[in-house]
Amino acid sequence: MSTRADVPVAQPTYRIRTLNLPPVVGHEAYVRRVLDQPLTYPTFLELSGVARHLGVTTELKDVVDYFATPAGHTPPGFRIAWAVQSGGLLEADLVRDLSYDVDGALRPTNLLFSADSANPYEIAPIAGLVANLTCNPGIIYDLFLKNPAANVGGVFKDRDEVMAEIGRILGPGCDISVELNNPFDPDFARIMDEVDKFREMLSRWRIVIKVPHTGPVNADNVGQLLSSDKHLDQRWWEPSTVDAFRGHNLALRLREQGIRVNFTLMFEPYQAQLALQARPYFINAFIRHRLMQSTRLADLLDDFAATEDPSVLASLRTYLIQQDYLARTDTDFDLTEARQMAEQIVAYRQVRSAAGVDGLDAVRHNLRVLRSANLPDTRLIVCSMEGPRNYPEIDRLLASDEFADMSRRLVLTAEPGYLARFTSTNQVVSYQRRFMTAAQGQS
Incomplete structure (x- = not known):
């Protein structure tokens, strides 16, 4: 002593x-x-x-x-x-x-980052900094394989080539969440064939299968989303029980096979408790489009309150159809009911109050739910970010007293280019000017 x-x-x-x-x-x-x-x-x-x-x-x-x-x-x-x-x-x-x-050894911070991309060229610069990658068919095919500006020279021919290269770039320390081509396949054996292909390609330690919430969409009506006006003739809140819980049951069956599941397409806080019954490895909170829609609904309601112009409510109804709050067949939906629906959505999302104006009410809710859940290994992925506010406000949320203990349960995923924005500030440019000018003088 x-x-x-x-x-x-x-x-x-x-x-x-x-x-x-x-x-x-x-x-x-x-x-x-x-x-x-x-x-x-x-x-x-x-x-x-x-x-x-x-x-x-x-x-x-x-x-x-x-x-x-x-x-x-x-x-x-x-x-x-x-x-x-x-x-x-x-x-x-x-x-x-x-x-x-x-x-x-523990990673530098409890908060983990994830790349939302299937472009090997943009993943490479961030590979040593992320612990997860998320992609889906849209990201793989539309944003990379079929995009000549991204898939330069058409070097990559199919999904398997892309995923194999991504696995090589990211190495063993990064999970790779990949979505099935057809989550509505009634044959579980065929689903497992696709899962096994990914497992063989990326290893059982890295593969995470993205399972979507399916709502009223099923194998019989999914074609409506691919043809005509690409809208469903069924309301989102009127699914059959079988359809609504298809994703939950698929997640449970995959877990029984030793497959970790990223349970995706989560937009509202009330989805979390039921999603956790499927014992997923990841749950999600999508924030970008939800906040945009909330703001638009609030603006339309404000316009009507100021003008009492029925055409504003007609525009509101059209917007509700366009964004799938109503079915495509709801062109005669009562305007008063449409207004009440929008008011309920805006109130639930708290977009007129400090609790929801930043669009992070679902994130806060899900972190509170995770804190009380009996699933210590399950994490929340915050995804679909854009603009100058989303990342800084999430960063501030995790530094708050209420959520400081939950930083280890959260993963932030975004396009690498979006995360890159927040490595810098205007003063970086200012000081680089000063430093490089001084260095030039010395030479």
């Missing part, structure tokens, strides 16, 4: 190697990967009394071999876990956990 209270005393460092345990025969090279893992003094004392040998699980061997991990290390994206087995065997395991980096 120090004789002065204000002088800190250096504490001894304890590591697995400090236990001086002999490795299990055949495990030597794997054991060397975990010898420098730190131990607290109480844990060191406890293990000193029971541990007699040091070994690793088959899972650890499989992970480091699959990813060709350099000798002496474990790959990012895995937490090192320990268990004392019979006979005094202290066994190291690797558990998939995106919060961890190389050699089981």
